[in-house]
Amino acid sequence: MSRFGRSGPPPIRDTYSLLVLNITFRTTADDLSPLFEKYGEVVDIYIPRDRRTGDSRGFAFVRYKYEEEAQKAVDRLDGKLVDGREIMVQFAKYGPNAERIQKGRIMETVPRSRGRSRSRSPRRGYRDDYRDRDYYRKRSRSRDRYGRDRYRERDYHRRSRSRSYTPDDYRRRGRDSRSPSRSRSHSYTPDDYRKRGKHSSSAPPVHRLRKEAPVRRLRKEAPVRRLHAEAPDK
DNA sequence: GTTGAGCGTT
Numbered sequence: 001m002s003r004f005g006r007s008g009p010p011p012i013r014d015t016y017s018l019l020v021l022n023i024t025f026r027t028t029a030d031d032l033s034p035l036f037e038k039y040g041e042v043v044d045i046y047i048p049r050d051r052r053t054g055d056s057r058g059f060a061f062v063r064y065k066y067e068e069e070a071q072k073a074v075d076r077l078d079g080k081l082v083d084g085r086e087i088m089v090q091f092a093k094y095g096p097n098a099e100r101i102q103k104g105r106i107m108e109t110v111p112r113s114r115g116r117s118r119s120r121s122p123r124r125g126y127r128d129d130y131r132d133r134d135y136y137r138k139r140s141r142s143r144d145r146y147g148r149d150r151y152r153e154r155d156y157h158r159r160s161r162s163r164s165y166t167p168d169d170y171r172r173r174g175r176d177s178r179s180p181s182r183s184r185s186h187s188y189t190p191d192d193y194r195k196r197g198k199h200s201s202s203a204p205p206v207h208r209l210r211k212e213a214p215v216r217r218l219r220k221e222a223p224v225r226r227l228h229a230e231a232p233d234k
Numbered sequence: 235g236t237t238g239a240g241c242g243t244t
Binding site for chain 2: 001002019021025046048049051057058059061092093095101
């Protein structure tokens, strides 16, 4: 819904759309309306919102009936402090269906070169496809990156404690890629198992390896005991 | 609850 059109937007042709950028996320059409109406006949005010949360996306469209009035609003309102922020007012460049606009007014430059070779309902497919792609591209700019990027960062730090995975790793492990602990493959040699025969369970913990390595280097008499222990073993 | 380049209908 827009500010003035209770039943859908008023006819968009023959109006001059202004794009109002940099308004706060709390500014509503009602806040903008008195401001812009001072300079002419405002046909409609529309603030795009998040479809889920309903939050403002931080800009608005103000449509004037006459170009001179729209132009005047640009001159007077561009750079004006509204709700603590300097708004930017300019003529809109694109319409709801990505039609080109000149001076805020839609120019009928609809893609006519796509021909009629499409036999089956090309209109709906093209439109929906465009709008969906556009929607997700735009939404992923500032607000939506919160939950997702935050999560991704945490996940990244968690799994990068041991080593970094190559794209090949992900491809090989496929859906299992979320549990890296399983693939922590140290690849023990037979020698490893022989040296710690008494703890010989299946897979010795990693920290044992780190602890024992220096010990072996420090004890100079260790090899002697090992020799005694190993010799009569057969 | 956070945000900040851009172009559109509940």
